[in-house]
Amino acid sequence: MPRKPSPGDESEWKSSLQRYVRLFNRTESEQNARDLSQYVADALHAERLQQRTDRLRERDLLRGAIPAGSETKAELIRVNESAGEVSVLVRLHVKRKMEQKGMYYMEERQETERLWLRRDGRDWTVLQVEPVVSERRPRYGISAQLQEQDSDTLLPEETESMLSGSAPYLNYELMPGFKRWKGGIPYRRELAAAYADRWWNEGNPSFELFDVNCTNYVSQCIFAGNAPMNYTGRRESGWWYKGRAGNRENWSYSWAVANAMAAYLSAARKGGLRAVIVSSADELQLGDVIAYDWNGEGRFQHTTIVTAFDSAGQPLVNANTVPSRHRYWDYRDSYAWTSGTKYRFFHIPDLL
Incomplete structure (x- = not known):
C-alpha cells in the first residue's frame, strides 16, 4: 500500500525548494547559472537557463550596467503531493538593484515556474523545471476565437442601450472640460506612467483581468493618461472598453489583444489615440508603447509601456501578464x- 505523505516530507521538500530559490537569486545577482544548473536534474532547463543568463550578462555589459544586489521571494500557488513526489507551482518575485554610470535603479518582475521534486534517500531532487512563459500566449480568454468571427462581434443597435458595463466607459463628446482643447486632448504621460507603476503587479478591479493581460493593462495606462476612447460598438474596430454585461464582453480587440493594438496604433488617423512608428527605442518617451513579435513572423504577442529610463536614456518598461516594473x-x-x-516602437503624440 503506497505510503501517504508525512509532515516530515513537506518540511524536507520545502527545504529543497528554498535552496532552489536561493540559487535562483544567486543566478540573478551574479549572472552565472552554474550552481543552479548543477542543482537541477533537468538538462533541458539547465541549458535554457544558461542561455538566458548569458544573454542577460552580455546585454548588461554592453549597457555598462551591473547588478548591485538581488532579492527573490517565492510564493506557493499550488501543491500536489504524493508519497515521495511533489509538484509545485511557484511565483518568484525578483528585485534587482542595478548600477549604471554611478546611478541606481530597481527593476522588478514576477515569474511563475512549475517544479517537480522527488525523494532521493534523505534528500529531494528537483527533477524538472518548466517556466510559465505567459508572454508567448497571444490570446486573452475563451472568447478569443470570436476574433475571426465578425458576425459574433457586433453589438446590435437595439440592445446597445440595455448593456450596462463596468467602469470606465466615458463619452468624451459629453465632457465639456475637454472642449477648450481645440488642438486636441493633451496626452498626460506622467499619469500613464504613474498608473502603470500603481497596477503593474495586480489588476485594477474596475476592469476585467485576463489570463494574458498585457495589452489590457497597457490600454488602461494609456487611458489613464487621458487618451480618448474611440467607441464603435464593433469589437473589430475602434479602441474602447465598456466591461462585461452578462456573458457579453464589451471591449474592442485593440483594447485587449497585442496584435490588434499594434494594428490600431499603426493605422493613420487624424484624431484620437494614434501613434507614430519610430525606428529605435531611444526615440520613445514616457507613456509610449512597444509591441513584441517573438518569432519575427509578423504577429505581435506582447505589449509594454515606457515608465522610466536608465542612465543611458534607454526605456524601462512595465507589463502585467508577467508582472514587470522598470x-x-x-x-x-x-x-x-x-x-x-x-x-515595433510607437510614439504617442502630445495632443490626441
Whole structure:
C-alpha cells in the first residue's frame, strides 16, 4: 500500500525548494547559472537557463550596467503531493538593484515556474523545471476565437442601450472640460506612467483581468493618461472598453489583444489615440508603447509601456501578464525572447 505523505516530507521538500530559490537569486545577482544548473536534474532547463543568463550578462555589459544586489521571494500557488513526489507551482518575485554610470535603479518582475521534486534517500531532487512563459500566449480568454468571427462581434443597435458595463466607459463628446482643447486632448504621460507603476503587479478591479493581460493593462495606462476612447460598438474596430454585461464582453480587440493594438496604433488617423512608428527605442518617451513579435513572423504577442529610463536614456518598461516594473525594454531576459524577435516602437503624440 503506497505510503501517504508525512509532515516530515513537506518540511524536507520545502527545504529543497528554498535552496532552489536561493540559487535562483544567486543566478540573478551574479549572472552565472552554474550552481543552479548543477542543482537541477533537468538538462533541458539547465541549458535554457544558461542561455538566458548569458544573454542577460552580455546585454548588461554592453549597457555598462551591473547588478548591485538581488532579492527573490517565492510564493506557493499550488501543491500536489504524493508519497515521495511533489509538484509545485511557484511565483518568484525578483528585485534587482542595478548600477549604471554611478546611478541606481530597481527593476522588478514576477515569474511563475512549475517544479517537480522527488525523494532521493534523505534528500529531494528537483527533477524538472518548466517556466510559465505567459508572454508567448497571444490570446486573452475563451472568447478569443470570436476574433475571426465578425458576425459574433457586433453589438446590435437595439440592445446597445440595455448593456450596462463596468467602469470606465466615458463619452468624451459629453465632457465639456475637454472642449477648450481645440488642438486636441493633451496626452498626460506622467499619469500613464504613474498608473502603470500603481497596477503593474495586480489588476485594477474596475476592469476585467485576463489570463494574458498585457495589452489590457497597457490600454488602461494609456487611458489613464487621458487618451480618448474611440467607441464603435464593433469589437473589430475602434479602441474602447465598456466591461462585461452578462456573458457579453464589451471591449474592442485593440483594447485587449497585442496584435490588434499594434494594428490600431499603426493605422493613420487624424484624431484620437494614434501613434507614430519610430525606428529605435531611444526615440520613445514616457507613456509610449512597444509591441513584441517573438518569432519575427509578423504577429505581435506582447505589449509594454515606457515608465522610466536608465542612465543611458534607454526605456524601462512595465507589463502585467508577467508582472514587470522598470524592466529593460528588449526582454532578452525573458524565456519568450528568440534571436528572431522583432519590435515595433510607437510614439504617442502630445495632443490626441
